[in-house]
Structures are given as structure tokens and as C-alpha cells.
Amino acid sequence: MSLWVFLQDNLSMALFLTWEHLWMVGLSLLIAIVTGVPLGILITKNRKLAQKVIGGANVIMTIPSIALFGLMLPLLAVFGHGLGKVPAIIALVLYSELPIIRNTYIAIKNVDPALVDAGRGMGMTKWQLLREVEIPLAIPVIIAGLRTAAVMIIGIAAIAAYVGAGGLGVFIQQGIARSHEAMVLAGALGVSLLAIVVDLGMGFLERRLTPRGVKA
């Protein structure tokens, strides 16, 4: 029951770290959406570019997060941001790009070519077709990509505590340093719970935003 006691004693700290964790993840996702979705749509027009972009995002994915923080440290130190929230958010954005770009690309590519043909033949512009047909039909798959990205970077954000970004990783990091089991547990459980809740929420959003005529 030491976990319970620890939480009672450090409630405001726990809430603050949870909030810090959430907004880092939220802001990163937002940046990744704003950049990744248009990029995913753009590369549907060019196969070679698509291979390069998705290949690049794949490479970023293979870099272990702790190594990525290490790599960014000397680069960002030039601007005085080697530690703290800036490298954390950059890393989280980079990790989110792959599932978001890839799902957007696949979703748009998978729209039935007959629909595109019918739309163009009727006189719709590319933009009209994108806005009225392709994007609405791609929404469920794009949101599935966001869901993957969100759950993944909630985990990665815990590691960002090592570069002084804050968040629930702080409990884990300091708990390990002090051999404080309840503290580690509080951080780990908090991160897990956050991931589960966000996953459920995004699943709900996915169902809500699927156009009615597309649902099975």
C-alpha cells in the first residue's frame, strides 16, 4: 500500500506531472497532424517522393528515443535548448510523423479509383474531390494513425524526463535513482493509464468521424 500512501502525499505533484505529460503529447500530436496529414496527401501525387518521405520517417522510427535525445542535444545546445521541453517535443513530433504520414498516404491511395474518375468526369476540381470525397473517406484510417502515434509517444514522453522535459517520466527516473519503488510504480502506472484512456478516446473519435455511408 506504499503506492497509495505515496500518491496521497504527492497528489498535487502527480496531477501536475500528468498534466505536463499530456500537453507535451497533445502539442506534439497537433504539430505532427498539421505537418504530417498535408504531407501524406501531397505525396500521393508522386510515387518517388512518397518512397523517400515514408522511408525517411521509417529511419527516424528505428532510432531509439534515448539516442535521439542524445543526438539532438549538441545541435539544440547551439540555440540554448539542448535540454528541456524543446528537444522532447521535437522528438515526439518526429516519432508521430510515420504513422500519421503513412496512414494518410495509404488511406488516400486506397480511395476507389472509380470514385476519382467519376468525380473528375463530372467536373470536380482536384481540391473539391479531395475535400468532398477523398478526405472524408480517408478519415477513419487517418485517425487510426493518430491513435497509434498518440499511444506510442505517451510512452516515449516518459523517457523525455531524462532530458529534463518533465512529465510522468520524472517519477520513474527519480524513483529509480532513489530506489523508491512506489514512486517508480506511480510513474509507470500513470503512463500506462494515460495511454489506455487516450486509446479509448481516440477509438471513440474514430467511430464518430467515420462517414455513415461507409460504416459496415
Add this chain to the structure above:
Amino acid sequence: MIEYDSVTKIFGAGKTAVTATDSVTFTIEAGETAVFLGPSGCGKTTLLRMTNRLESVTRGSIRVQGRDIMEMNVQQLRLGMGYVIQQIGLFPNKTIAGNIAVVPRMLKWDKRRIDERIDELLRIVKLDPEIYRNRYPVELSGGQQQRVGVARALAADPDILLMDEPFGAIDPINRHQIQDEFLKLQAQLKKTIAFVSHDIHEAIKMADKIAIFKDGKLVQFDTPEIILMRPASKFVSDFVGADRALKVLGLLKVRDAMNREPRNVIQGEFTAEEALRFMEDNNFRHLIVLRENRVLGFVTRRQLKYEQGRVEELVEKFPEELTAREPLRDALSAMLMHDLMSFPVLDDSGGFSGTISYRYIQKSILELYSESQDD
């Protein structure tokens, strides 16, 4: 009117270049349906897709209502043409009403006008607006979806329709029904239609003119009758099939071949004896018995022998009734099935208007054949 003038399309370049259509020249007159017919890869779909610039024209020109399509704004060109494709292509995220509204919305019609037009079109294609307006495409059968496809193409009342195997994916029973309905609709609307098909039966049924393509070249452009009776080459005759004389039977109507003044007819009040003598004198095998211009049935010599009384009491009824509007094929089929040499033909109000017989069917086909030989 759509004018194709030496239209050539080459895909690719250099060694891998493929000529999809090769110097194709012909004109679809206003209000006419031209069916582009040929085996797959003959260039018929490419030609259709060049008409609304979904494919570019390599050489030659296409004029629509007298204007070169390359000089027109591509969106304007397409908005002025209905487009129906085999895969139907209804947008699954839009309701039936939303699908039909696409072109009117692009033309900035006001909402009330669009709503009225949607209901009008749904009624035209025989779908109840109350039931179908707010449904999604996935909730409709293939045949119903293509009716919506046709309604969507007609939404802004374009003068021209481009149809790429529009009924190809629909099951045979529904296909015939939707073809018949479309023919009736076209009889009122008088659109200029370019219609791609690979089915000779569909072409014969739908076309005012058939354009037959082989390897990108136009090999014949003529009415279905002439295509069937005088194919321009072995390729065309093979394509229309060895049974082309039978296909003409599907095209011609009973009224084109019937005998309007048959002599083997007798009024019901004559006696059996008189009728028998009439038959023997003229060497008739059977007589059609009438009363007040209604067909009572027929009598044969065997039925009349040794009988007294009036013929109308001795008649045998015809197993089927034929009207002047039926295809000759159906008349021939009835004659074969019931082993009768001739059938009475009824007019629209059910009155007797003549007979149809093997001899007259043959005569009409030979006439058509020699006519096409003359010109």
C-alpha cells in the same frame, strides 16, 4: 453534336508507344445515341475519355456543339456533359441526394432548386424520393445505384451524356429493365449520347448508330440494321456473329414485316361448309376467324370436315397474342413453339390488323438485305 476529326491517341513514347485510337473520324448527330463497340483494347473507352478530356488528344480534334474541346475550360466542358461509368462511382460518404446534387452545387444553384431537381430526377429513374433521398449508396442494390448514377449524370440537364458500359455490372434481368427504361427516357430527353459497350445485343438495342472499332481504328459506323445486314469487313461480321440475321429479328418489329391484307380470314357467321370450300379453293391450311374485327381464333380443314353450323362455334383459340410493336424474334418464337404457320397481329386497342407468317418474315429480311446492297 460531337465531331471526331482524325482523332489519334498515343500512350507512351518511343519503342513502348501504343496507339489507342488511330485517325478516328465520325460525327454523333444531336439527339442520337452512338454506341462505341469493339473488343477490349480497341480504343472505344479511350475515345470516350478523350471527349471529356480525362485523356488528352495526341492528334486531331474533337468538337462538341461546334466548339473545339481544347479551347474550352476543362471544368466547364465536363459540367456540360453527364458521365456514367460501369463501376457506378457513387460517393459512399454522400447520401443519394448529396450525390445527385454534386454538379448543381458546382453550378451554384440555390438549395431549393437543387432539392426540387433531386426529387424530380429520382421519380424519373423510378425511385421514390421519400424512401431513397436520404439513404446512402451502400443501402441500395446495384441496379438502384446505377439508376442514381444516371440521375446524377442528368442532374444539370446536360445536352450530352457519356456512358462507359453503364449497365455492364448489373445482373441480366435488371439490365434489360434498366435498358428499356433508359430507352423510353431517351425518347423524351433526346440527349446526344456516346455509349461504350462490348455487347453486340446491347449495341443493337440502344444505338441509333454503331461505331465498331478494331485496334484503334474505326472499321464501320452505321445504323444497327446496316451493320448487321452488310458488315464492312470479316472482322465486323465475325464480331456481330454468325446469327446476325437472327439479331435483325430482334431489331425489326412485327409491323415492319406483317401482311396487312391477309386473305385467309373469315367472318364468324359463315357456315363450316362455306369455310371449308373457301379453304379448298384457295389451298389455305387454316383460317383466322373474326367477329367485328376481333380475333376469335382459327380453324383447320380437319376441324371443319363433317361439321355443320357456324365457324365461330368451331374455333380454336390462338395460344398467344402478338401486337404490331413486338420484335419479330418474339413472333417467330411463338410460331415455332406452337407449330403455327401464321399468327394474327393486333393493334394497340386489340383489333385485328393483319397476320405475320414465316414467309413474310423471310421476305422482310431479304428486302432489307437487298436494300443495303443497293446503296
